[in-house]
Amino acid sequence: MHFGIALLTGALTWAAAGPPQSHILPVPFRTDAAVDLKSVELTIDGTRVKTAGVLGPSDPQMLLLVLDLTGDTAQADPAKDAVIDALNRLPESTYVALLRAQDGLRVLVDPTPDRAALASAIRDLPVSGRPGLIEVVDGVQRLADDIGRRSRVRVTVVYVTDSDVTAYREDFTNPVINSSDPHDLSRRFPEQLIQEKISKIDNALAARRSSMHVVHIVLRGDRLNEAYLNGLKRLADDAGGTSTLCRTSSEIPDAISAAFRAASSEYVVFMEQPERGPAKAQLRIVARDESGADVPLLYRSRISFREK
Numbered sequence: 001m002h003f004g005i006a007l008l009t010g011a012l013t014w015a016a017a018g019p020p021q022s023h024i025l026p027v028p029f030r031t032d033a034a035v036d037l038k039s040v041e042l043t044i045d046g047t048r049v050k051t052a053g054v055l056g057p058s059d060p061q062m063l064l065l066v067l068d069l070t071g072d073t074a075q076a077d078p079a080k081d082a083v084i085d086a087l088n089r090l091p092e093s094t095y096v097a098l099l100r101a102q103d104g105l106r107v108l109v110d111p112t113p114d115r116a117a118l119a120s121a122i123r124d125l126p127v128s129g130r131p132g133l134i135e136v137v138d139g140v141q142r143l144a145d146d147i148g149r150r151s152r153v154r155v156t157v158v159y160v161t162d163s164d165v166t167a168y169r170e171d172f173t174n175p176v177i178n179s180s181d182p183h184d185l186s187r188r189f190p191e192q193l194i195q196e197k198i199s200k201i202d203n204a205l206a207a208r209r210s211s212m213h214v215v216h217i218v219l220r221g222d223r224l225n226e227a228y229l230n231g232l233k234r235l236a237d238d239a240g241g242t243s244t245l246c247r248t249s250s251e252i253p254d255a256i257s258a259a260f261r262a263a264s265s266e267y268v269v270f271m272e273q274p275e276r277g278p279a280k281a282q283l284r285i286v287a288r289d290e291s292g293a294d295v296p297l298l299y300r301s302r303i304s305f306r307e308k
Contacts, residue, residue: 026148029299131163144210191227198231
């Protein structure tokens with residue numbers, strides 16, 4: 001991946017990282033409470049595993065911002081403005097890389113704290129082409145994991161999209177196979193192909209660690225797009241992140257602001273990977289506040305140690 005080389009180079013230079021530590025895996029979690037970092041415990045299928053440190057919201061962060069805007073500027077322009085505003089509210093210690101997903105993944109701005117450079121690139125981003133979010137999401141999440149493992153910083157991904165599932169290069173419309181057969185299942189389940197695609201991506205993302213926060217800025221009420229939007233929500237939820245669908249343009253600024261707040265408030269615990277990690281496992285994280293009381297956490301509960 002040519003885009004990965006550029007991002008990793010920037011990330012490693014920024015973080016002054018040492019050699020890759022393939023046995024160290026970053027696992028993010030979120031909470032509204034103040035966590036005593038020394039209290040964080042992690043178990044896999046009920047067995048406690050060793051940790052190699054915990055970072056909190058006040059620690060440096062790398063944010064990968066992926067824009068996938070191909071539709072109407074009536075929604076895209078407010079989204080751009082809201083993203084720029086949200087970026088300007090991030091701490092100075094947050095470095096941001098800007099990527100474009102439509103028509104294939106491209107790096108527009110390497111990791112930087114320069115908000116003006118990011119704002120300029122966002123304003124110049126053309127709203128055109130074909131959507132690409134589900135085509136790039138596994139590669140982006142893999143890249144986020146690599147950066148987190150190598151640089152030992154908090155890393156998360158924010159996607160902002162207006163994607164229409166019928167506009168992808170791949171045809172998800174599940175056309176009728178036998179037009180003379182009234183019992184043809186493709187008539188009854190036109191959303192089957194996109195559901196299968198989402199399930200395949202979700203299985204692959206089980207081997208990823210970084211969270212993802214998705215904001216879809218356009219509501220489309222047809223059956224196929226409804227299945228697609230439900231699928232994006234499933235991917236984000238299973239990754240321990242957030243997803244928001246904007247039903248009107250007026251909802252876009254608050255939705256994007258909330259996604260950035262969720263991303264910047266993440267903690268990350270670095271887990272030492274078990275020597276023989278299971279293909280599928282249940283993850284449990286426990287954390288306490290300074291008084292010793294357990295605090296409620298949000299995180300990925302399903303985890304895999306094998307690539308799909």
